[in-house]
Amino acid sequence: xxxxxxxxxxxxxxxxxxxxxxxxxxxxxxxxxxxxxxxxxxxxxxxxxxxxxxxxxxxxxxxxxxxxxxxxxxxxxxxxxxxxxxxxxxxxxxxxxxxxxxxxxxxxxxxxxxxxxxxxxxxxxxxxxxxxxxxxxxxxxxxxxxxxxxxxxxxxxxxxxxxxxxxxxxxxxxxxxxxxxxxxxxxxxxxxxxx
Amino acid sequence: xxxxxxxxxxxxxxxxxxxxxxxxxxxxxxxxxxxxxxxxxxxxxxxxxxxxxxxxxxxxxxxxxxxxxxxxxxxxxxxxxxxxxxxxxxxxxxxxxxxxxxxxxxxxxxxxxxxxxxxxxxxxxxxxxxxxxxxxxxxxxxxxxxxxxxxxxxxxxxxxxxxxxxxxxxxxxxxxxxxxxxxxxxxxxxxxxxxxxxxxxxxxxxxxxxxxxxxxxxxxxxxxxxxxxxxxxxxxxxxxxxxxxxxxxxxxxxxxxxxxxxxxxxxxxxxxxxxxxx
Numbered sequence: 299x300x301x302x303x304x305x306x307x308x309x310x311x312x313x314x315x316x317x318x319x320x321x322x323x324x325x326x327x328x329x330x331x332x333x334x335x336x337x338x339x340x341x342x343x344x345x346x347x348x349x350x351x352x353x354x355x356x357x358x359x360x361x362x363x364x365x366x367x368x369x370x371x372x373x374x375x376x377x378x379x380x381x382x383x384x385x386x387x388x389x390x391x392x393x394x395x396x397x398x399x400x401x402x403x404x405x406x407x408x409x410x411x412x413x414x415x416x417x418x419x420x421x422x423x424x425x426x427x428x429x430x431x432x433x434x435x436x437x438x439x440x441x442x443x444x445x446x447x448x449x450x451x452x453x454x455x456x457x458x459x460x461x462x463x464x465x466x467x468x469x470x471x472x473x474x475x476x477x478x479x480x481x482x483x484x485x486x487x488x489x490x491x492x493x
Numbered sequence: 494x495x496x497x498x499x500x501x502x503x504x505x506x507x508x509x510x511x512x513x514x515x516x517x518x519x520x521x522x523x524x525x526x527x528x529x530x531x532x533x534x535x536x537x538x539x540x541x542x543x544x545x546x547x548x549x550x551x552x553x554x555x556x557x558x559x560x561x562x563x564x565x566x567x568x569x570x571x572x573x574x575x576x577x578x579x580x581x582x583x584x585x586x587x588x589x590x591x592x593x594x595x596x597x598x599x600x601x602x603x604x605x606x607x608x609x610x611x612x613x614x615x616x617x618x619x620x621x622x623x624x625x626x627x628x629x630x631x632x633x634x635x636x637x638x639x640x641x642x643x644x645x646x647x648x649x650x651x652x653x654x655x656x657x658x659x660x661x662x663x664x665x666x667x668x669x670x671x672x673x674x675x676x677x678x679x680x681x682x683x684x685x686x687x688x689x690x691x692x693x694x695x696x697x698x699x700x701x702x703x704x705x706x707x708x709x710x711x712x713x714x715x716x717x718x719x720x721x722x723x724x725x726x727x728x729x730x731x732x733x734x735x736x737x738x739x740x741x742x743x744x745x746x747x748x749x750x751x752x753x754x755x756x757x758x759x760x761x762x763x764x765x766x767x768x769x770x771x
């Protein structure tokens with residue numbers, strides 16, 4: 299496949315899914331987002347996120363250490379916004395408190411680990427997931443594993459430059475942007491008649 | 494580290510797994526606990542994939558429980574048996590390239606002093622005899638010559654144990670291992686003496702059967718490194734898998750190999766510890 303034809307879509311893609319960047323997918327510029335590897339205006343990506351979350355059977359948020367721990371006032375406020383977002387779409391929340399591999403095994407019902415995120419997704423039958431507050435290198439690792447081994451749709455709300463390995467990503471996500479996304483979701487709920 | 498990193502965001506208190514809530518409520522962060530408090534707090538290492546009876550596992554458990562300020566400590570490890578355990582550790586730890594740990598610790602220690610001039614940050618290298626005495630020997634010695642302000646703790650199991658049993662510089666003369674069947678041809682490296690000669694302000698050797706002594710040594714070494722300069726502790730942690738003794742005999746072996754603890758304290762360090770231990 300030509301790299302220009304590659305799209306970041308639901309898997310399972312295979313044991314070793316390629317890094318999307320190696321297939322020609324580039325990160326969005328400020329004000330933009332990515333939908334399945336294609337750069338779009340940020341607002342369009344937000345609408346797609348709303349659609350995916352509101353039509354999912356079991357949407358689940360995976361908050362990472364950057365919002366789970368009270369590093370500073372910004373992290374605390376962002377955590378509140380993430381929780382409000384999850385509640386607005388009726389999503390479950392399964393935390394990724396740190397990146398330690400779990401020995402002898404993880405309890406996939408209550409937590410997710412970047413080294414084997416597929417276990418949590420399989421166990422809980424998650425069809426759409428949202429990564430937020432996960433350090434970039436671990437998010438990329440987990441997103442690739444999920445794309446490689448599951449049919450879960452991945453969304454990454456990134457505080458930095460976005461994640462090309464997610465099916466939808468926003469960049470520069472702070473509390474204000476999470477509030478905007480919440481507004482988009484509330485509007486979408488009215489449009490589709492979801493209470 | 495800010496206190497906030499051991500506090501759960503209020504929004505997520507209800508979904509945090511029990512293990513993490515326990516770490517926050519019952520862990521050692523900010524409580525000035527030590528070895529004598531073992532059993533009364535949630536430890537930072539509770540599970541590990543090392544062999545049954547591994548002396549190194551016990552050694553690390555005791556060392557971690559002895560750190561004076563775990564919330565302000567970064568452990569730097571390197572390749573070896575300990576590297577299999579460290580990912581389970583519930584505190585900051587860095588895995589370096591094999592033997593590179595003293596170089597990493599040097600940069601880290603210097604950067605932390607610049608970034609947090611008012612908050613002591615302890616850097617503790619914990620690595621095996623191969624990582625410190627062989628592959629990282631040059632980095633270790635150079636860091637000591639420069640009197641870098643971090644502690645080096647060698648977990649001495651006298652060989653390369655997780656690669657089938659090759660001899661290391663710390664293997665005793667005459668010992669034959671699985672991958673070194675003709676026996677060691679030269680004596681064990683005199684790392685304690687080398688540390689002293691290189692200028693370490695605090696040097697000790699101990700085995701984990703003397704747990705309280707080991708705990709005190711770790712505390713002293715970290716405090717001296719924080720204020721004065723390089724410190725070194727050598728902990729005898731025999732390997733039942735490669736030395737082929739029963740896992741139940743690890744402490745017996747450790748006592749036999751290192752019956753008397755060694756402690757060298759420079760005059761400057763002695764003065765500091767006198768004040769600190771008042």
